[in-house]
Amino acid sequence: MKNDNLTIRIIRGTFFPSAYKDFLLNQNMNRGKYRVILTVATLFLNCLNENVKRLGYRIIVIYCNRTNDYRPLYDITTNTGLLPISYFIEEQLIDEDDKNVFTELNAAYNKNFAVNSVICTLQQKKMIDFYRGNKNESLAVVAPTSYGKTELILHTINDSVDKNICIITPTKSLLAQTKMRILKACDRELKVITHPEMYNRNESNVLAVMTQERVLRLLKNNPLCTFDCVIIDEAHELLGPSDRSRLLTSVIVVLFKRNPKTVFKFLTPFIYDTTNLNVRYVENISKQYTVNEYVKTEMIYLVELRDNMPKKITFYDQFMNQFYDFGVCDTYNEFSFMLEHAGNKNIVYFNKPKDIEAFVEQIINKFKIIKSNKIRKACDNIAEYIHPEYRLIDSIKRGVIYHHGDVPEPIRLYIEKLYSEIKEIKYVITNSTLLEGINVPAEKMFVLDNKKGKGNLTPSAFKNLIGRVCRFSQIFDEEYGTLKRLEPEIYLVVGKYYSSHANVKNFITTAMNVEKKVEDKLENVLLKKTNITSDNKKELENAKEFIENYEDGAIPNYNLRKVKTDAGKICFLNNINEINIFEQEEYIENKFVEIKREIGLIDNTEKLFDVMYEMFLRKSDKEIMSRFRYEETRRFYKMFLDWRITNVSLNQMISSFMKYWKGLLSRNKDETIIFVGRWGDMTREGAKPLWTNISNKTDKELVNLAIVRIKEEQDFLDNVLIKYVEVLNDLGLIENRLYLFIKYGTDDKRAITCIKNGLNLTLAKILIEKYAEYIDVNIDDDTISLRDDIIEKMREAGENEVMICEMDMFCK
Numbered sequence: 152m153k154n155d156n157l158t159i160r161i162i163r164g165t166f167f168p169s170a171y172k173d174f175l176l177n178q179n180m181n182r183g184k185y186r187v188i189l190t191v192a193t194l195f196l197n198c199l200n201e202n203v204k205r206l207g208y209r210i211i212v213i214y215c216n217r218t219n220d221y222r223p224l225y226d227i228t229t230n231t232g233l234l235p236i237s238y239f240i241e242e243q244l245i246d247e248d249d250k251n252v253f254t255e256l257n258a259a260y261n262k263n264f265a266v267n268s269v270i271c272t273l274q275q276k277k278m279i280d281f282y283r284g285n286k287n288e289s290l291a292v293v294a295p296t297s298y299g300k301t302e303l304i305l306h307t308i309n310d311s312v313d314k315n316i317c318i319i320t321p322t323k324s325l326l327a328q329t330k331m332r333i334l335k336a337c338d339r340e341l342k343v344i345t346h347p348e349m350y351n352r353n354e355s356n357v358l359a360v361m362t363q364e365r366v367l368r369l370l371k372n373n374p375l376c377t378f379d380c381v382i383i384d385e386a387h388e389l390l391g392p393s394d395r396s397r398l399l400t401s402v403i404v405v406l407f408k409r410n411p412k413t414v415f416k417f418l419t420p421f422i423y424d425t426t427n428l429n430v431r432y433v434e435n436i437s438k439q440y441t442v443n444e445y446v447k448t449e450m451i452y453l454v455e456l457r458d459n460m461p462k463k464i465t466f467y468d469q470f471m472n473q474f475y476d477f478g479v480c481d482t483y484n485e486f487s488f489m490l491e492h493a494g495n496k497n498i499v500y501f502n503k504p505k506d507i508e509a510f511v512e513q514i515i516n517k518f519k520i521i522k523s524n525k526i527r528k529a530c531d532n533i534a535e536y537i538h539p540e541y542r543l544i545d546s547i548k549r550g551v552i553y554h555h556g557d558v559p560e561p562i563r564l565y566i567e568k569l570y571s572e573i574k575e576i577k578y579v580i581t582n583s584t585l586l587e588g589i590n591v592p593a594e595k596m597f598v599l600d601n602k603k604g605k606g607n608l609t610p611s612a613f614k615n616l617i618g619r620v621c622r623f624s625q626i627f628d629e630e631y632g633t634l635k636r637l638e639p640e641i642y643l644v645v646g647k648y649y650s651s652h653a654n655v656k657n658f659i660t661t662a663m664n665v666e667k668k669v670e671d672k673l674e675n676v677l678l679k680k681t682n683i684t685s686d687n688k689k690e691l692e693n694a695k696e697f698i699e700n701y702e703d704g705a706i707p708n709y710n711l712r713k714v715k716t717d718a719g720k721i722c723f724l725n726n727i728n729e730i731n732i733f734e735q736e737e738y739i740e741n742k743f744v745e746i747k748r749e750i751g752l753i754d755n756t757e758k759l760f761d762v763m764y765e766m767f768l769r770k771s772d773k774e775i776m777s778r779f780r781y782e783e784t785r786r787f788y789k790m791f792l793d794w795r796i797t798n799v800s801l802n803q804m805i806s807s808f809m810k811y812w813k814g815l816l817s818r819n820k821d822e823t824i825i826f827v828g829r830w831g832d833m834t835r836e837g838a839k840p841l842w843t844n845i846s847n848k849t850d851k852e853l854v855n856l857a858i859v860r861i862k863e864e865q866d867f868l869d870n871v872l873i874k875y876v877e878v879l880n881d882l883g884l885i886e887n888r889l890y891l892f893i894k895y896g897t898d899d900k901r902a903i904t905c906i907k908n909g910l911n912l913t914l915a916k917i918l919i920e921k922y923a924e925y926i927d928v929n930i931d932d933d934t935i936s937l938r939d940d941i942i943e944k945m946r947e948a949g950e951n952e953v954m955i956c957e958m959d960m961f962c963k
Contacts, residue, residue: 157198159206159470159666167191168471174210175468176475177217189214189223196227201443202665206470209448216635221245224634232273233446234261235627239634266302270627274444275299279306281440282416286310289434291386291417291425294442296590296615297623300418304329304382305336307416308358314379315357317406319366319399321385324563324584327909329384330360331960342934346907347372349933363399364726364870368877370405370702371724377410386417386428387611392674394728400430400677401698407433408705420618421611427671429679432698432706447621450638451663453655454480454488456646469663474656485599485646486513492642494595496570498620499580502600504555505830506648507580508855510599511546511553514578518549521575526550529569532952533562538805540854553580556866557859559801561911565956567591585619595640596620600648601658610662610669617641697723700732716740721881725874729771742766743882753879754886756792759893760785762884763875775871788872791864796892798912801861808857812845830859901928908935909961914954921948937962 162168173179174188188210195207208227215224221240228236238261264271266279275298282292282303294300304318320326330343344350344359347369357378361369370376381403383389389396406413407430417428417436425439451467453474462481465474480488489499501507530544537543537559543566546553552566570576570591579591583603596617601607608616621636645655661667673681676691683691692711699706700714700723712733714720719736746762753759768779778784794804815822823846824835831841845853873894880890891898896912905915905928918926925941942962945955 155199157195157203158200159202162203162206163471168473171210171468171471172473172475174213175466176477185214185218192223196231202470205445205448205665208445209470212448212634212637216638221634229257233444234264234272235270235623236446236634236637237261238270239627239632242629243632244634266299269299271299272444272446274442278440278442279303281438282306283310285438287414288437289415290438290440291419291422291428291436292440293419293422293425294440296420296618298442300384300420301329301332303416303418304384305333307380307382308333308337308341311356311380313356315355315359315377316380316382317357317359317361317366317378318382318384319361319363319402321362321388321395321399322584323362323560325384326360326362327564327960330909333358333360334961340936342932344369345909349907350376351932352376363395363402366402366406367398367701367726370402370409378406378413379410380414380416381406382416382418384418386419387422389417389428389430389678390422390671390673390675396675397677397694398726400675401694401701403430404432404677404698404705405702408702420615423611423669423671427673427678427680431677431679435679446623447618447626447637447639449617449663450640451659452477452640452642453659454483454642454644455655456480456483456485456488456644457649457651459651460645467659467663469665472660472664472666485510485597485644485648486517488642488644489597492595492597492640493577494593494640495574495577496591496593496595497578498585498591498593498596499578500585500596500598500600500616501580501582501648502602502604503829504557504582504859506600507553507555507582508542508859510648511542511551511580514549514551515542515545518551520548521550523573523575525573526569526575529565529573529952533565536951536953537562537801537858538854540851541858542851542855547576550576551578551580552576555582555584557862559858559862561953561957564960565953568956585616590619590622592622592625593620594625594636596642598641598643599646601643601653601655602650607658608662609672610667611671613662696733697726697728718743718878718882721878725877725881727767727874727878729773729776729871730767731770735767735770738770739766743884747884752886753884754889756789756796756889756893759792759876759879759885759889760789762879763872767875767878775867788864788868791868792893795868795896796889798896798916800913801858804861805854805857808861809850809853812853812857816846827856827860828863830856900930904928904930904933905935907933910935911957914957917950917954918958935961 170184170188173184192207192210195203198204211223211227215221221244225237225240228234237257241257261270264273264276266276271279278292278294278298279302283306286307292300292303307316318329320329326345330345333343334341341358344357345361347365350357350369350373352373352375359369389399403415415436417425422428425436425441429435451469453465453467455461455463463479464477466477467474501510526547530547533541533544543553543562547566547569552570554563554566570579579593603612617639620641621639626632626634626636643655643659645653649655675681676683676687677694695706695709696711699709699711700720714723714732714736716736718740719732722732722736722739742765746766750758750762753762764779764785768776771777824842824844826841827843828841831843833842833844834840835842848856876885876893879885888898891903895903895906897903899919901919902912902915905918906912910918922941922944925938925944927936929935939962942955942959945958
């Protein structure tokens with residue numbers, strides 16, 4: 152048998168699987184058996200087949216970590232370019248007496264692969280060189296988490312000081328994180344545009360970091376705005392069927408139409424074929440680089456806890472595609488298993504925010520409170536900022552944080568910092584927000600649900616998820632690093648949060664079997680390789696209509712509908728998609744003329760909601776909008792908008808919710824059954840549990856319900872209703888002062904400049920009122936600069952650490 156022809160399939164038919172099983176499970180191993188398995192591993196490492204090589208590497212990693220003999224791993228990582236590993240062994244694990252001329256030569260050679268004092272792998276260095284060598288080419292880079300895609304963004308910024316650059320991130324959280332990294336890494340002063348209103352058409356070398364929605368607004372407000380280079384971070388988001396995926400591709404089409412010389416850089420941790428990223432009506436990606444190094448080798452455990460299944464633990468090997476019995480677990484539940492098998496830092500994955508909160512409630516009831524001054528102070532800060540009854544406070548007291556989409560943004564930033572810095576906080580319980588590029592330290596992961604949204608995690612998404620465990624910075628940390636983190640432990644704990652009929656073994660093999668051919672799932676009709684059928688033809692037509700009505704001439708040979716009125720055009724420019732613009736544009740235009748004649752300028756929120764309803768909302772057939780036909784719904788959102796205008800704090804909003812609900816309870820009517828969306832636990836005129844009875848809730852439960860509902864309603868206001876406010880403003884129907892208060896919560900130009908730079912209104916007002924000498928606000932340029940000692944001054948004044956944490960993101 153020649154090494155050139157050896158494959159995993161052939162290996163599975165030999166004696167090897169039996170010996171390998173004993174090795175994996177550490178059964179009856181002795182020196183002779185180790186010698187045999189290492190000999191076979193060496194054979195595998197010299198094969199041409201990539202999967203066979205990886206199997207050889209896996210054996211070496213397991214052997215070295217088990218025996219603490221790292222000489223074999225040192226040799227192969229030196230020869231295969233996994234230089235951070237060989238460098239770590241040289242520096243941390245080889246005694247001075249054992250070093251020789253070869254280790255010294257290797258140490259000197261490794262320094263050729265240092266970037267910003269960090270040793271890179273061979274492919275990591277090649278990736279950086281490829282990216283910098285093709286700065287004027289559209290390209291795609293596929294590299295796992297930890298490979299330094301942020302460094303690539305910084306290279307573009309530093310190498311293109313005379314160009315307009317736009318970095319598009321999928322979420323506001325990642326936007327803030329990206330901006331912070333740019334500001335802290337760059338030596339020169341930079342103006343980073345994060346809001347459309349910060350753009351100044353007279354400026355050269357613009358640097359923007361925005362979500363696709365903000366880029367769309369920027370392009371709307373500035374018809375001549377173009378970019379020389381556009382970086383799409385987390386570019387795999389383009390593949391999906393969501394409205395946001397289509398919007399991102401639409402933005403790319405518009406950017407290309409405005410400047411056909413625009414260079415696009417697509418960065419993603421996973422995609423199997425980069426040509427799947429090619430967007431219709433845009434030039435193809437000309438070059439790509441894919442990192443295929445195998446550094447971490449996952450140890451995957453299936454823990455079966457469902458009542459209808461044998462309760463046992465099995466170990467899965469992705470090379471042999473076999474499940475090996477590893478023990479029984481009939482005395483465990485999800486909670487007790489996690490507690491017994493946890494590491495120092497752990498990620499616990501769920502799909503539903505409601506499940507996260509329910510699981511945290513179990514933790515609060517069973518974990519002991521940790522005595523720690525740091526934790527106590529953190530809890531005091533959150534209690535002051537939000538509410539003393541916030542469930543998150545009780546969980547932090549027990550060494551657990553959680554976050555999902557309905558945790559307020561400043562709190563998310565703060566608790567991620569707490570988790571990273573306080574060793575007693577060992578768990579982060581989260582959902583798919585973790586897949587959006589947010590990085591936290593972890594050495595083990597517990598997957599308590601294998602879904603994302605309504606479907607299973609795709610193989611790519613699952614690999615991306617587990618790739619968040621044992622990042623390079625943890626493995627190779629000079630003080631706390633360990634090569635045992637090359638074997639991240641992943642536990643799929645299958646209990647009540649999984650579907651009772653879920654075939655989890657099939658899920659694991661589909662995602663992880665190295666011989667399984669995995670393909671990208673293309674569901675975005677604006678990608679060139681998406682197959683267009685009778686089922687999605689109309690969807691493509693709608694997408695083309697949106698683009699062409701937004702930007703004339705963007706779609707070649709266009710022959711579909713165009714709007715005929717100014718009102719219709721303005722609706723497209725503001726991404727109005729809850730109503731049929733073509734059918735309603737004349738009605739909207741006529742209403743606009745009528746309202747302008749009879750009302751004039753809208754100067755209060757009551758008029759605003761009446762007009763929005765008459766012009767737009769009553770014409771929508773979407774469920775989320777049809778509820779506005781009820782006066783109480785309009786009254787509720789008017790109240791919400793008034794809160795924004797008067798800068799009501801989150802704490803005050805919670806009190807108002809509680810007062811409103813207590814009023815319903817005192818009247819003792821059927822009104823105690825209220826709509827709460829995904830936080831519901833009962834049905835009403837439908838199959839989904841979207842309702843709850845507040846008469847069955849404790850005050851603490853109501854407080855926590857109020858917190859998540861406020862966040863959801865704020866998001867609805869910001870993501871949906873504000874678009875209609877923009878339409879009315881573009882039509883000249885809103886009094887300017889009211890518009891500023893709706894958009895920013897103030898008409899103070901200094902505070903507005905701070906908000907445009909990413910600060911929230913509360914923090915902006917505090918800075919202006921109390922720390923004016925520490926902040927320079929340039930209203931004309933829409934920029935702010937901060938004194939280096941502002942954080943120290945805020946701490947001296949006893950400001951809340953949640954706000955200080957947010958402030959720190961804007962300081963170098």
